[in-house]
Amino acid sequence: MFSSRKTIPLPSTEDPDYLKLYTISATGAPVVPSDYLERLGEIKNAKPIPWAQTPGFAIFHEGASLRYLVVCWWGNDNELFNSVSVFENGSWIEDTSKYSFCLWDLEVIWHERNSYIKHLYSGTQDLNAYREDTFAN
16 A cells, blocks of 8 residues: 655755665665665666766665665757666565566656756756755655
8 A cells, every 4th residue: 555655855965976865664664775776886887878968866765575776867959768677585576577666656757857957947057056866755
């Protein structure tokens, strides 16, 4: 059954490339960012993307039964790309036939869509303003 989950943005300095970082917890307990940062680095290193110049965000989501890392970035003018990793049986896996982002993540994604339009796709190009525009509930 659905119940809301608190979304908390982290300081932009948590990521060396200034991706926006968010935490979501099924239990309401604080999310430990260090549990996700190594995997985030692996994902970024595996993709030939100039992260420091690319608008994007990541969600560190402590789900009811699993830990999810959702990484999203904008490219090709107006497309949102994503990578979803799940911590299962002691290691991170990415399996698009088994896991994806969920309805709680969609609140962040909707905010990020609107932030992207406002700061980067409406005639202005202000990556810093985009990075400062975060979602919390």
